[in-house]
Amino acid sequence: xxxxxxxxxxxxxxxxxxxxxxxxxxxxxxxxxxxxxxxxxxxxxxxxxxxxxxxxxxxxxxxxxxxxxxxxxxxxxxxxxxxxxxxxxxxxxxxxxxxxxxxxxxxxxxxxxxxxxxxxxxxxxxxxxxxxxxxxxxxxxxxxxxxxxxxxxxxxxxxxxxxxxxxxxxxxxxxxxxxxxxxxxxxxxxxxxxxxxxxxxxxxxxxxxxxxxxxxxxxxxxxxxxxxxxxxxxxxxxxxxxxxxxxxxxxxxxxxxxxxxxxxxxxxxxxxxxxxxxxxxxxxxxxxxxxxxxxxxxxxxxxxxxxxxxxxxxxxxxxxxxxxxxxxxxxxxxxxxxxxxxxxxxxxxxxxxxxxxxxxxxxxxxxxxxxxxxxxxxxxxxxxxxxxxxxxxxxxxxxxxxxxxxxxxxxxxxxxxxxxxxxxxxxxxxxxxxxxxxxxxxxxxxxxxxxxxxxxxxxxxxxxxxxxxxxxxxxxxxxxxxxxxxxxxxxxxxxxxxxxxxxxxxxxxxxxxxxxxxxxxxxxxxxxxxxxxxxxxxxxxxxxxxxxxxxxxxxxxxxxxxxxxxxxxxxxxxxxxx
Amino acid sequence: xxxxxxxxxxxxxxxxxxxxxxxxxxxxxxxxxxxxxxxxxxxxxxxxxxxxxxxxxxxxxxxxxxxxxxxxxxxxxxxxxxxxxxxxxxxxxxxxxxxxxxxxxxxxxxxxxxxxxxxxxxxxxxxxxxxxxxxxxxxxxxxxxxxxxxxxxxxxxxxxxxxxxxxxxxxxxxxxxxxxxxxxxxxxxxxxxxxxxxxxxxxxxxxxxxxxxxxxxxxxxxxxxxxxxxxxxxxxxxxxxxxxxxxxxxxxxxxxxxxxxxxxxxxxxxxxxxxxxxxxxxxxxxxxxxxxxxxxxxxxxxxxxxxxxxxxxxxxxxxxxxxxxxxxxxxxxxxxxxxxxxxxxxxxxxxxxxxxxxxxxxxx
Numbered sequence: 001x002x003x004x005x006x007x008x009x010x011x012x013x014x015x016x017x018x019x020x021x022x023x024x025x026x027x028x029x030x031x032x033x034x035x036x037x038x039x040x041x042x043x044x045x046x047x048x049x050x051x052x053x054x055x056x057x058x059x060x061x062x063x064x065x066x067x068x069x070x071x072x073x074x075x076x077x078x079x080x081x082x083x084x085x086x087x088x089x090x091x092x093x094x095x096x097x098x099x100x101x102x103x104x105x106x107x108x109x110x111x112x113x114x115x116x117x118x119x120x121x122x123x124x125x126x127x128x129x130x131x132x133x134x135x136x137x138x139x140x141x142x143x144x145x146x147x148x149x150x151x152x153x154x155x156x157x158x159x160x161x162x163x164x165x166x167x168x169x170x171x172x173x174x175x176x177x178x179x180x181x182x183x184x185x186x187x188x189x190x191x192x193x194x195x196x197x198x199x200x201x202x203x204x205x206x207x208x209x210x211x212x213x214x215x216x217x218x219x220x221x222x223x224x225x226x227x228x229x230x231x232x233x234x235x236x237x238x239x240x241x242x243x244x245x246x247x248x249x250x251x252x253x254x255x256x257x258x259x260x261x262x263x264x265x266x267x268x269x270x271x272x273x274x275x276x277x278x279x280x281x282x283x284x285x286x287x288x289x290x291x292x293x294x295x296x297x298x299x300x301x302x303x304x305x306x307x308x309x310x311x312x313x314x315x316x317x318x319x320x321x322x323x324x325x326x327x328x329x330x331x332x333x334x335x336x337x338x339x340x341x342x343x344x345x346x347x348x349x350x351x352x353x354x355x356x357x358x359x360x361x362x363x364x365x366x367x368x369x370x371x372x373x374x375x376x377x378x379x380x381x382x383x384x385x386x387x388x389x390x391x392x393x394x395x396x397x398x399x400x401x402x403x404x405x406x407x408x409x410x411x412x413x414x415x416x417x418x419x420x421x422x423x424x425x426x427x428x429x430x431x432x433x434x435x436x437x438x439x440x441x442x443x444x445x446x447x448x449x450x451x452x453x454x455x456x457x458x459x460x461x462x463x464x465x466x467x468x469x470x471x472x473x474x475x476x477x478x479x480x481x482x483x484x485x486x487x488x489x490x491x492x493x494x495x496x497x498x499x500x501x502x503x504x505x506x507x508x509x510x511x512x513x514x515x516x517x518x519x520x521x522x523x524x525x526x527x528x529x530x531x532x533x534x535x536x537x538x539x540x541x542x543x544x545x546x547x548x549x550x551x552x553x554x555x556x557x558x559x560x561x562x563x564x565x566x567x568x569x570x571x572x573x574x575x576x577x578x
Numbered sequence: 579x580x581x582x583x584x585x586x587x588x589x590x591x592x593x594x595x596x597x598x599x600x601x602x603x604x605x606x607x608x609x610x611x612x613x614x615x616x617x618x619x620x621x622x623x624x625x626x627x628x629x630x631x632x633x634x635x636x637x638x639x640x641x642x643x644x645x646x647x648x649x650x651x652x653x654x655x656x657x658x659x660x661x662x663x664x665x666x667x668x669x670x671x672x673x674x675x676x677x678x679x680x681x682x683x684x685x686x687x688x689x690x691x692x693x694x695x696x697x698x699x700x701x702x703x704x705x706x707x708x709x710x711x712x713x714x715x716x717x718x719x720x721x722x723x724x725x726x727x728x729x730x731x732x733x734x735x736x737x738x739x740x741x742x743x744x745x746x747x748x749x750x751x752x753x754x755x756x757x758x759x760x761x762x763x764x765x766x767x768x769x770x771x772x773x774x775x776x777x778x779x780x781x782x783x784x785x786x787x788x789x790x791x792x793x794x795x796x797x798x799x800x801x802x803x804x805x806x807x808x809x810x811x812x813x814x815x816x817x818x819x820x821x822x823x824x825x826x827x828x829x830x831x832x833x834x835x836x837x838x839x840x841x842x843x844x845x846x847x848x849x850x851x852x853x854x855x856x857x858x859x860x861x862x863x864x865x866x867x868x869x870x871x872x873x874x875x876x877x878x879x880x881x882x883x884x885x886x887x888x889x890x891x892x893x894x895x896x897x898x899x900x901x902x903x904x905x906x907x908x909x910x911x912x913x914x915x916x917x918x919x920x921x922x923x924x925x926x927x928x929x930x931x932x933x934x935x936x937x938x939x940x941x942x
Contacts, residue, residue, distance in 0.1 A: 477669035481727075483656040484628055484663040485683035486734060491657075495686070499673045 024410050027399055031417045034457040038436035039424060045435055046270035053439040070271040079254040080275065082243070083233060086164060086250060090171025091229035097172055097325070098179025098224060104318055106187035109308040116322055121177045123329045125561060127518040129237035129535060130554045131174050133542055134333030135161050136241055137340055137551075143347055145336055145354070152351045162246045170242065171232050173329050178231060179224040186220035205309075223290045230283035234276065234425020236521045241542065251276050252427050252521070259431055259525060266435060273428040281423040334558075341365070341551035364548030373529065374553060377537035380448060381517050382560070384533060388455035389513035393505060395456065396463030396512075397471075401497070403464075404471050405479070418464045426458050426521025433457075434525045448531035451523055455516040463512055470504025471497075510568045514561055534560075579641045579660075579737030579770055580606050581627065586636035588622050596622040597633065598794035604738075609764055609771040611785035613778060615817065619794035620774045624740055627772060628663060629656035640737065657686075662731030662769070663740040666747065668723040670715045676702070676726055677711035683734035701729040704763060721752045728760070732767060739764070741773040745780060757783050778818045782806065790814045806865075810940045815863040822869075822910045824862040828854060828938075835882075835933055838862060842907035847882040848936035861939045866913040868935040871901055871921055872928045883936065887929040889921050903929050 044059070045052035046066055052058045070076055101120040105113055123131070139146050139159035147158050160166060194216065198208040232238070239250035249257075251272060258269040311318055339354065340346055344361045348354055368374050396418075402408055403415045421429065433454050437445035444450045456463075474497065482492040498505075520535040527536050534557050541550040581604040588597040597619040604610045612620040625631045626646060627638055632653055638646040645654040662683075670679055677698055678685075684694045702708055705725040710718075718726065724744060731739055744760075745753045761784050764771050775781055781788045782802040789799040790813075798810045809815035812823065826840040836850035838860055846862060854860075871889070878884050890909060891902040899919035901912040910929065914920065921927055 475667055475669065477665040477667045478671055480628070480630055480656070481663065481665055481669035481671075481730075482682065482686075483630075484659075484661055484740070485686070485730065486657045487682070487686045488655075488657055491686050495682075496671060500671070 023398075023406075024402060024408050024414070027395075027402060027414060028410065028417075030395060031399070031414070031460070034453060034460070035417060035420050038429070038432035038457075039420070041436040042270050042273055042428070042432040045267055046274055051439070053436065066267045066271050070268050071275075075249070076254065076272065076275075079249045079251050080279075082248055083239075083251040083279075086167045086239065086243070087171070087229050087232045087235075089164065089168035090175060090232050091225045093168050093172025094175040094228045094232075095179045095221060095225040097176035098181075099183055099221060100321070101176065101180045101325075102183035102187050104322065106184050107309055108311050108318065110311055110315060110318055119322055119326045120180045122326070123174045124177045125514065125558075125565070126174065126329070126333070127237070127520070127535065127557065128170075128174060128235060129241070129518075129520055129539060130337070130558065131329075131333060132170050132238045132241040133538075133550060133554065134336050135166070135170055136245075137336045137346070137547070138332055139166065145339070145348060146332075148348050149351050162242055164248075167238060167242050170238055171228075171235075173325065175228045175232060176325075178228050182224040182227060183217070183220055186217050190216055219290050223287050226283050226287040226290070230280050230287070230422075233280055233283065234427060234521065236427050236524070237539070240539070251279075252425065255427055255431070256524070259434070266431070269431050270435075273431055276425050276428055277423055280425060284423050334555075337551045337554050340547055341555060343548070346547045364552045367546075368549050368552045368556075371549070373532060374537055374541075374549070376530075377532045377534045377553075378556060378560075380451075380531060381534035381557075384448060384452045384455065385513045385517040387449075387452040388459070388516040389509040391452065392456040392459060392463050392512045392516075393467070393509045396460060396467045396508065397501070397505060399460075400464050400467035400471055401493075404468055405476070418460050421458055422461045426519065427525070429454055429458050430522035430525035433522065445526075446528055446531075450526050451531060451533060452516075454522040454526055455512070455519055458519065458522055459512050459515050462515065463508055466504065466508035466511060467501075470501050470508065473504070474500045506568065506571075510565065513564060517557065517561060580604065580639075581738050581770060581772065582637075582639040582642075583623070583627065584637045584639070586623060586626055586633050586638070588619075588626060588631060588633040595794050597626065599636070600791070600794070600796055601636075602789055602796065602799055604770055604772060606770055607768045609761070609773065609784060609786045611773045611775060611781040611788045612791055613775060613781040613785075613788050613817070614791035615776055618791040620776075620791050621742060622794075623791075624742055624772060624774045627738075628661060628740055629654060629659055660734070660737050661740055662734060662736035662738070664724070664727045664731050664742065664744040666743040668720075668727045668747070670718070670723045670726055670730075672714075672716045674715055675711065676707065676713045676715055676718070679715050679726055680729045680733055682730060687734070697733050698729075701733050704732070704766070705729045706759075720748050721756065724748065724756065728763065732763075732769070736769065738770045738772065741771065743775055744773075746775070746777070753780075760784065790817060792817070807935065808937050809863055812861065812863075812939060815937070815939065820866055820911065822864040822866065824864065824908060826860060826862065828856050828858050828860045830856050836938060838938070840906070840908065844885065844906045844908070846931070846936060847933040848938050849934055851938055851940055853940065854938065863937045863939055864910065864931055865935070866900070866911045867915075868932065869903075869910060869912040870930040870932075871903060871912055871914065872930055873921075874926045874928055876928070878928075881930060882933050883931040885929050885931075887927050889923055889925045889927055892919055892921065892923050894919055903927070905929050 041052045044055065047062050047064055048058040049061045049063045050058045101116070104110055105117055105120065110116065136144075138144055139161040141147065141158060141160040141162060144159060144161065150157050161170070190213070195208050195212055198212045203211065234252065236252040236256060239248070239253045240256070243250055244253050255269055255272045255276065258265045258272060341364050342360050342362070344359045344363070353359070399414055399418055402411050433450060434445075437450055444453065478500065479492055479496055482496045483489075487495060518535060520539060523533050523536050524539065527533060534553065538550055538553045538557065541553060583603075584601050586597050586600040587595070590596050600619065600623050602610065612623060614620045622631060626633050629646065633646060633648055635648060637644055637649070640659060644650070644652050645659050646652065671682075674682070680698045680701055681694050684697060698711070702710065705728050707722065707725050707729065710722070715723070715726065727744070745756055748756065757780055773784055785802055787799060787801050788805045790797045790805060792813050798805060798814045800808075805814065806818055809818060815821045815823070824838075824840055824846065826838040826846065829837045829839040829845070831837070831850055831854065832847075834850060835847045836854050838846045838848065840846065848862060871887075874886065885905045887903045887905045889901055890904045893900040897915070897917060899914045901914065901921065903910050903912050912929070
């Protein structure tokens with residue numbers, strides 16, 4: 001025994017120094033080229049007269065005139081204002097809608113909570129592009145199906161989705177799930193004793209809500225609103241479909257025009273990107289501050305079930321609101337898409353004409369089927385979605401493992417590195433990649449792989465967070481127990497960590513897949529005719545006015561995602577049951 | 579195998595010195611318990627021995643071979659220390675069966691299947707889980723999980739077994755039966771054991787010796803009886819059980835005994851520690867169960883430490899009674915076993931404190 005331990009001692013010392021480096025260094029290298037490098041190039045490009053990929057030369061020719069020029073331009077000022085107005089309004093509405101659902105699910109005695117919870121998060125699976133296109137079919141001021149319906153009924157009332165109200169509405173209902181997911185735990189965790197103490201002191205229900213409940217959840221509420229603000233600020237699809245038609249520009253559409261103009265104004269686009277990053281960062285920063293200040297009195301850990309409000313005669317009202325939400329987010333938009341996909345022309349004169357059998361056609365499906373690029377885009381989306389999901393979740397798992405489960409030097413910096421993309425909208429990542437990889441020695445630009453890389457970069461924060469939650473659920477002693485009983489680092493990872501983390505690993509792959517297939521902001525700058533992906537194809541189809549094909553492709557994308565989710569859940573569940 | 583820990587020091591962050599110069603030796607086959615309140619450094623010490631923590635200073639030797647020696651850059655990884663460990667959370671892998679859990683240590687060493695099968699059977703029988711091989715590990719009670727964890731820690735036939743509060747998640751009844759079983763299994767296998775707990779009753783039953791720890795240091799390292807009867811300081815005396823403290827001056831040494839004079843003039847005789855010198859301020863510890871209340875007026879038989887006293891208060895606790903007894907200016911707590919209490923509040927009595935059971939604390 002003595003001998004063998006002695007032998008080990010000799011080998012152990014040097015190995016300890018090298019091991020961590022072998023794990024951390026590649027992670028750093030990969031993350032560096034995915035995130036700080038392209039963004040650094042973008043920043044450099046905004047202050048240099050020279051092509052920023054020639055870093056040394058660019059640094060010698062610094063020039064801040066782009067900022068001077070852009071930041072005094074009224075157009076940029078207007079776009080910033082529009083973005084803020086649109087996103088603040090959308091965030092507030094989303095917060096209220098999310099709060100409503102969180103309250104219904106966590107604090108009322110309503111029946112069928114399982115179904116309501118699903119309804120509350122369903123819009124997460126619908127891409128904002130599809131949602132806003134469907135709503136423009138439903139509620140465009142002149143030809144919107146709903147407006148024709150109102151006309152038939154003899155009402156004077158008309159909807160106009162091409163307006164701030166329209167954008168607030170779309171953002172408000174489709175981003176409510178983010179607020180809902182954020183607020184539900186806060187409402188659930190609240191110790192019922194705090195409210196009971198108020199009631200027992202003689203306060204009415206309303207007084208209790210106002211004086212106790214509300215102050216206790218004001219921080220989560222603000223935080224949820226900021227979260228939605230930050231997400232929607234970087235959104236391209238919604239303003240592009242709903243604001244641009246009436247010449248309203250948001251920061252993202254403004255940025256898009258700069259890059260796609262002739263000639264492309266990359267330097268100016270870079271300064272706008274910096275502004276977007278700054279605003280997003282401000283939002284993220286404020287949100288973190290608020291979470292940090294959140295009082296933890298509500299979190300007692302022992303509280304069982306919060307007091308449930310008896311709805312009694314209000315139950316039908318609440319249920320009606322839930323169903324209305326389902327109609328607005330899912331039923332109506334998809335009915336509209338289905339309708340458009342099987343009709344010869346988009347324009348209706350009356351409600352009756354909607355059901356005119358003579359107008360039915362399969363021509364749009366045939367068109368898509370024979371459209372080589374459309375078919376290719378479907379394949380590319382699946383391919384890149386899968387690649388990003390596999391590579392991304394592996395990267396996120398390893399990174400998260402280093403951050404949470406090791407004492408490796410540099411793990412804190414890894415953590416910060418993976419958080420950068422939170423403050424970088426997808427569109428900006430697209431511009432940065434466009435620029436940074438064009439002259440990169442390894443030919444990535446122009447290939448389909450640049451898309452997968454951009455997806456991984458964009459969704460690293462989501463992936464790392466999901467993996468972290470997953471890892472933290474695996475008790476550290478389960479690992480230590482393997483080490484002490486003779487399992488090496490790799491044996492432990494393979495025999496203990498991977499099997500235990502597998503369900504979480506699969507669901508984070510699924511998450512990355514869905515996000516990647518839906519992705520538009522980065523893809524729209526990085527695709528070529530060969531590497532075009534489905535969401536870009538849909539957007540282009542829409543831009544060129546081919547509504548029928550747009551609808552068909554939107555349905556295809558939705559069915560693909562739903563199909564993959566269903567299959568994956570089935571597979572994961574079966575694996576769990578075994 | 580023998581375990582030696584020398585001058586171990588471990589710091590967390592800038593200011594927290596979790597382990598501050600801990601040294602001890604566990605002889606082959608010995609059962610040593612590290613006892614102390616939470617945050618005293620006992621678990622950190624154990625984790626340093628396991629190789630999960632790297633200390634800043636000191637050395638750890640297994641059978642004379644350094645496995646942790648920061649001074650020389652030696653840190654043998656946990657898997658190569660030939661240890662077994664039972665964790666507080668059991669740490670039973672939920673994705674494996676009972677058999678796979680117990681077989682793990684041999685499986686990662688790629689031992690022949692037959693050997694694994696035979697050894698796992700043997701260990702499962704040792705902990706009383708015969709025939710449970712194919713049970714999924716999640717389908718076990720807390721006590722069974724702890725037995726699986728114990729079997730798993732023994733399959734590789736480790737030289738040293740580490741136990742980190744293994745019984746603290748079990749209910750009281752199970753805890754007391756498992757305590758004796760654990761001791762029995764350790765005796766049978768002859769494995770050297772290092773056991774961490776904050777429960778003094780557990781420590782007394784299990785330990786051949788006990789190291790009482792506080793603030794990252796070992797306060798006293800001795801056999802259970804010495805820890806209980808001759809605590810070296812106030813902390814050890816209090817942590818190992820209820821006790822009465824008396825302050826006084828060491829008046830003189832007489833016939834191998836020390837005589838301590840209290841502020842109120844009362845004289846207490848006790849066994850004199852070697853270093854005792856008259857004149858200094860000292861503190862005495864008198865365990866409530868080592869004090870006896872007697873009716874007033876009986877023969878004293880020349881016994882020392884027999885004082886006239888008065889019962890100030892009686893608390894009847896079912897299996898025993900607690901008296902608050904006033905002696906001079908002091909009030910002492912006395913335990914009387916049995917379900918009948920023999921004295922009433924207000925009664926004039928005598929209090930007897932046998933001198934060999936009074937301990938003079940060596941450190942204030």
